[in-house]
Amino acid sequence: MLQPYIGFNQAVVTKRIDWTENLFSLRVKAPLINYTAGQFVKLAQYDEHQELIRRAYSIVNHPIDHKATGELEFLIVTDPDGLLTPGLHMLVEGDELLVGHEPAGFMTLDEVPEYTRILWLLSTGTAIGPYLAMLNDKSIAQRFDKVVLVNAARFEAELSYQKEIEQLKQHYQERLVYVRIVSRESVSGALSGRIPMLLKSGSLQKAAGVPLESSHSFVYLCGNPNMVRDSSDSLIELGFSKHLRRKPGQFSSENYW
Numbered sequence: 001m002l003q004p005y006i007g008f009n010q011a012v013v014t015k016r017i018d019w020t021e022n023l024f025s026l027r028v029k030a031p032l033i034n035y036t037a038g039q040f041v042k043l044a045q046y047d048e049h050q051e052l053i054r055r056a057y058s059i060v061n062h063p064i065d066h067k068a069t070g071e072l073e074f075l076i077v078t079d080p081d082g083l084l085t086p087g088l089h090m091l092v093e094g095d096e097l098l099v100g101h102e103p104a105g106f107m108t109l110d111e112v113p114e115y116t117r118i119l120w121l122l123s124t125g126t127a128i129g130p131y132l133a134m135l136n137d138k139s140i141a142q143r144f145d146k147v148v149l150v151n152a153a154r155f156e157a158e159l160s161y162q163k164e165i166e167q168l169k170q171h172y173q174e175r176l177v178y179v180r181i182v183s184r185e186s187v188s189g190a191l192s193g194r195i196p197m198l199l200k201s202g203s204l205q206k207a208a209g210v211p212l213e214s215s216h217s218f219v220y221l222c223g224n225p226n227m228v229r230d231s232s233d234s235l236i237e238l239g240f241s242k243h244l245r246r247k248p249g250q251f252s253s254e255n256y257w
């Protein structure tokens with residue numbers, strides 16, 4: 001049993017999915033916590049000096065699933081030079097880790113202004129995870145006219161959860177549009193390039209078949225800080241403003257590092 005640590009619960013890996021050689025999902029059994037879809041918690045392990053290394057990870061499954069199964073799911077990319085992810089990458093079913101019991105983050109549907117008709121969820125890499133948690137609340141199908149889910153990766157194999165996204169599309173029908181962007185190989189049906197440029201040129205909107213208008217759209221940006229910064233600039237050029245609690249706007253973001 002791992003040494004307990006204040007603010008963390010013991011958890012046990014129940015399932016592991018390997019998407020590529022360094023992209024994987026872990027499902028862990030952990031005591032129930034109260035979170036909102038879109039939030040993150042800390043995962044932690046002790047290093048060889050018995051120091052606790054902790055990092056933030058978005059929760060991929062919806063709280064309803066967590067309550068039913070007692071499990072939390074995470075999508076993780078390994079940085080071979082990183083302090084925590086090489087250790088997480090070695091975990092297999094039955095292994096233990098620590099999971100923070102204080103979820104955090106404001107990238108949730110509660111923050112999306114009521115008047116929003118079209119919700120854009122733009123992500124790079126593992127940042128698709130929190131959006132899947134949001135979309136797994138099937139009751140939101142009635143809240144928006146359209147949800148545009150965008151995931152950008154270098155290679156097609158790095159686009160995870162394709163089967164689950166197909167199932168979501170079946171549930172949402174024409175209300176959910178999924179756009180794949182692959183930058184380092186040519187993939188039929190996927191866009192190529194970077195999100196900020198695709199927004200600016202209108203190619204993303206064209207591929208989605210959905211106009212991007214600040215009057216009734218809300219955009220979440222999540223993942224790589226360069227994508228978040230440059231896409232924010234593109235959105236500002238398109239007439240959007242950053243959403244603040246004291247001053248409502250039409251886009252908001254979460255940086256992964």
Ligand SMILES: Cc1cc2nc3c(=O)[nH]c(=O)nc-3n(C[C@H](O)[C@H](O)[C@H](O)COP(=O)(O)OP(=O)(O)OC[C@H]3O[C@@H](n4cnc5c(N)ncnc54)[C@H](O)[C@@H]3O)c2cc1C
Nearest residue numbers: 040055056057058075076077079082083084085126256257
């Ligand atoms: C709010 C929030 C939510 C996050 N959710 C996730 C998540 O769901 N899945 C996930 O894999 N990571 C997520 N991260 C990143 C995560 O917290 C760690 O920073 C990452 O796993 C690297 O940890 P490390 O100790 O191995 O590397 P460190 O020793 O901390 O080195 C960090 C370096 O890794 C790179 N890096 C960090 N995160 C990523 C990433 N996701 N993709 C590509 N390169 C990255 C950066 O170049 C950074 O300089 C999130 C971060 C934040 C702030």
